[in-house]
Structure formats: structure tokens, C-alpha cells
């Protein structure tokens with residue numbers, strides 16, 4: 522296969538993948554999981570996966586044994602407002618939708634095995650590459666399409682230490698980029714972070730659960746402007762504030778290295 526036809530095939534597959542990611546939030550069959558599952562949650566999940574996934578990968582955004590009671594309480598709170606199964610097998614829409622989360626999207630997308638081989642077979646999503654439950658980034662994202670906002674419940678594990686006993690600023694920035702970037706993708710399709718401004722207001726205790734809330738400020742052509750704040754779960758303490766600019770891209774932007 523020539524270099525050019527490689528690129529064409531990659532572009533097609535990547536385009537399908539990104540489209541599929543965007544369609545995750547409009548899945549009618551995504552059902553809520555309300556009970557408190559045990560450590561082997563992925564085996565028991567009832568969440569319907571999008572058709573672009575060829576088999577069931579591990580969904581990291583489902584509860585595991587490391588989740589604190591506060592993390593579970595908030596998960597139940599938002600999950601109970603997601604699409605739920607009503608009587609006679611019908612689904613009733615709720616304002617929120619949980620976004621599934623995988624460590625290697627390419628591998629599981631249609632054509633992704635091929636794609637991941639020619640790009641980087643060992644590539645993993647940064648925030649989902651530590652398998653030990655609770656060690657690093659434990660989080661789940663919910664999106665509210667009507668209000669154009671996202672909520673992420675985030676529990677920071679012991680591997681994310683920065684100042685003693687507190688979360689590293691880079692880990693917080695990573696989660697802000699992750700949440701706002703996912704939100705921007707849901708709103709605008711394929712994007713890249715062009716600008717991220719962060720103000721750290723109070724340290725986040727290691728092991729604590731916090732809320733990361735993201736909301737759309739405005740969309741102007743290719744630009745999606747998003748605001749974000751990290752707070753304690755009762756909202757009384759502001760940990761971090763941020764604004765971000767995302768630019769819509771063609772998949773060819775990724776293929777030619779920007």
C-alpha cells in the first residue's frame with residue numbers, strides 16, 4: 522500500500538471514529554445503572570455500546586470498589602437523571618447522559634484495529650492508562666445537552682500527588698482539559714485545545730472527590746469557548762477556575778501532525 526493510500530484510509534477511519542464519538546451523546550438506548558455495583562462492574566453493565574464498537578471494551582466510567590461513598594452518591598444522583606428504562610421496555614429521556622470512557626478508542630472503533638497498528642499500537646488515553654482502581658484518575662462525565670454543560674465527578678488517587686497530601690496542578694489541568702475537551706467535542710465535533718487558562722484558588726486534597734463543571738460560553742465559527750470550575754462536592758469551596766478555547770479541526774490536521 523502506498524503512503525498516500527495509507528493516509529486516505531487513516532483519514533476515513535479517523536473521521537468515522539470522531540463522528541461515532543459525537544454520536545455517543547445521542548444514543549437512545551443508553552440505560553442508567555443505578556445500583557451500587559461491586560468491583561467487577563464492567564462485567565455486569567447494562568449500558569448499550571455504540572455500533573462503532575466491535576466488542577465490549579472496559580468502560581472506565583462505571584463504578585468500581587475504589588469509589589468513595591461520596592463519589593457513589595454523586596454518581597447515583599446524576600445517573601438517576603439519565604435515560605432510564607420505563608414500562609414495556611420503552612425508554613424515558615432524562616436531562617443527563619453518562620459518557621462511557623475507554624482507554625483505547627482507536628482499537629475498538631470500526632477500522633480501528635488497522636488504524637491503531639499504523640498509528641501507535643501501544644497508545645492509551647492518558648487519563649485511563651493506570652489499571653489499579655483508585656490509584657490515579659477515577660472519574661465519570663455526565664453531559665446535559667439542553668443546558669450545554671458537563672459535570673465530571675473526579676476522585677484523585679495517590680499517584681497524583683503534587684504538594685504533600687494534595688493533587689498535582691498538572692493532574693488538575695489534565696482533568697480540566699479532558700472535561701472541557703470532551704464537552705467541546707460533544708458540542709462541535711473534532712477539536713483541539715488552542716488555549717487553556719487556569720487559576721488555582723485552593724489545593725485539592727489527595728483522595729478527595731470534587732466536581733468539575735464545564736459550560737459553553739460561546740461558539741464563533743471554528744471556535745468553541747468553554748468555562749470550567751473545580752469545586753468541593755457541596756459547592757462551598759472553589760478549588761480551580763479555567764477558560765478554554767477549542768478549535769474545530771479536520772482529521773487531516775492530525776494526520777499531517779498539525
Ligand SMILES: CCCCCCCCCCCC(=O)SCCNC(=O)CCNC(=O)[C@H](O)C(C)(C)COP(=O)(O)OP(=O)(O)OC[C@H]1O[C@@H](n2cnc3c(N)ncnc32)[C@H](O)[C@@H]1OP(=O)(O)O
Pocket residue numbers: 538539542626698699700702703706712713714715716744766768770774779
Ligand atoms: C475521539 C476521542 C475523543 C476523546 C476525547 C478526550 C478529550 C481529551 C481532550 C484533550 C484535548 C487536547 O489536549 S488537544 C492537545 C493539545 N493541543 C494541541 O496540541 C494543539 C496544538 N495547536 C494546533 O494544532 C493548532 O494551533 C490549532 C489546531 C489549535 C489551531 O491551528 P489552525 O487550525 O491552523 O488555526 P489558526 O489558523 O492558527 O487559527 C484560527 C483562529 O483561531 C485563533 N487562535 C488560534 N490559536 C489560538 C490561541 N492559542 N489563542 C487564541 N486564539 C487562537 C486564531 O487567531 C484564528 O482566529 P481568527 O483570525 O480566525 O479570528
